[in-house]
Amino acid sequence: MNIHEYQAKELFKPYGVPVQEGRLALTPDEAYQAAKELGGDLFVVKSQVHAGGRGKAGGIKLVKSPEEARTAATELIGKTLVSKQTGPAGKVVRRLWIEEGGALAKEYYFSIIIDSAAEQIVLVASEEGGMDIEDVAENSPEKIMKTYVDPRIGLRAYQLYDLAEKINIPVSQKKKFVKIATALYKVFTEKDCAMVEVNPLALNTDGELLVIDAKVGFDSSGMYRHLEIAKLRDRDEEVELEARAVDLDMNYVSLDGTIGCLVIGAGLAMATMDAIKYFGGEPANFMDCGGSSSPEECEKAFDIILSEQKVKGVLVNIFGGITQTDRVAEGVIASIRKNKPSIPIVVRLEGTNCDIANEMISGSDLGLHTATSLTEGAELIMKLVNQKEGA
Numbered sequence: 001m002n003i004h005e006y007q008a009k010e011l012f013k014p015y016g017v018p019v020q021e022g023r024l025a026l027t028p029d030e031a032y033q034a035a036k037e038l039g040g041d042l043f044v045v046k047s048q049v050h051a052g053g054r055g056k057a058g059g060i061k062l063v064k065s066p067e068e069a070r071t072a073a074t075e076l077i078g079k080t081l082v083s084k085q086t087g088p089a090g091k092v093v094r095r096l097w098i099e100e101g102g103a104l105a106k107e108y109y110f111s112i113i114i115d116s117a118a119e120q121i122v123l124v125a126s127e128e129g130g131m132d133i134e135d136v137a138e139n140s141p142e143k144i145m146k147t148y149v150d151p152r153i154g155l156r157a158y159q160l161y162d163l164a165e166k167i168n169i170p171v172s173q174k175k176k177f178v179k180i181a182t183a184l185y186k187v188f189t190e191k192d193c194a195m196v197e198v199n200p201l202a203l204n205t206d207g208e209l210l211v212i213d214a215k216v217g218f219d220s221s222g223m224y225r226h227l228e229i230a231k232l233r234d235r236d237e238e239v240e241l242e243a244r245a246v247d248l249d250m251n252y253v254s255l256d257g258t259i260g261c262l263v264i265g266a267g268l269a270m271a272t273m274d275a276i277k278y279f280g281g282e283p284a285n286f287m288d289c290g291g292s293s294s295p296e297e298c299e300k301a302f303d304i305i306l307s308e309q310k311v312k313g314v315l316v317n318i319f320g321g322i323t324q325t326d327r328v329a330e331g332v333i334a335s336i337r338k339n340k341p342s343i344p345i346v347v348r349l350e351g352t353n354c355d356i357a358n359e360m361i362s363g364s365d366l367g368l369h370t371a372t373s374l375t376e377g378a379e380l381i382m383k384l385v386n387q388k389e390g391a
Contacts (some may be wrong), residue, residue, distance in 0.1 A: 026095050051085040071148070078093065108125065194213065197215040260314055260315065263289075264320065306341050320352040344381065
């Protein structure tokens, strides 16, 4: 789960991370009022979307008065920002963060992520922060510094002083850098984050380090421990079908092919998609309905698969352990009876209650095809789809 910049900064404040004062605005008049309340003669009007590259996409504007803030807000609200991170579809701007402006002398990059292969937390930093950080990473990787932290031992101050030296933090600000980085590490570990990114961490003309922009992503499986953070979810920023899957506590991924996949577990999903590719097809999506899903949840899951018009056929490949396959069968049958799809559907059900489940499929009179193995199912769905397409 991701949150907006303004939410990230509010999250940082109790940890002592220095951020600029700002106000949320949903309308041009609110942007005007926000700038008026902040005072001063320089403001930054920042689009709030779950993607980077806002500056290059025209989503951040520097203004000098509340009136200009209102004008900028009029231009931005409802605009679709397109950047490398949004993809060609872009992101619609629905809210703005109005912030105090100020001159910056130097921009750094700092982030915290997890290296799953190394089983460690990684601090990533560069003295070349700002809008061009992606170009820096691609063209000058030697400027990207990494420090690994064993979570069993924890972060040590000497690691941060060493990192500060490598990215040329001024001597007068090294202690401040260590304090900020320590606080961000605490946020990362205490809030079950998957990523904390500050870009830029900037040195202003007064010689003070400030967090100018922030992105935070969370491990969704840990949100039951942080209900106050779960409430920050912005459903409008999510792909609609993926959001519906999240509501079911399931994982859904939309792809570019034509074969829909209903599976249990990431491993089986990968194997299913590989099998489809082997027989000449391309997956259109996959829905992981793992766990003890109810028939109603499985019905909604199958509804989502059928919602994409590009789907020309569906392969149901379930190996049930905890999940009872008869529940999956009941949900799939209910969805098909409701949606009345005219595409071929192949069902392979193995595991808990599979005898009952397969009898339900065979007796449904819905024209469903069955398979006893993944290989058989993948080959059959491609044969049926190709026959239909060639008819």
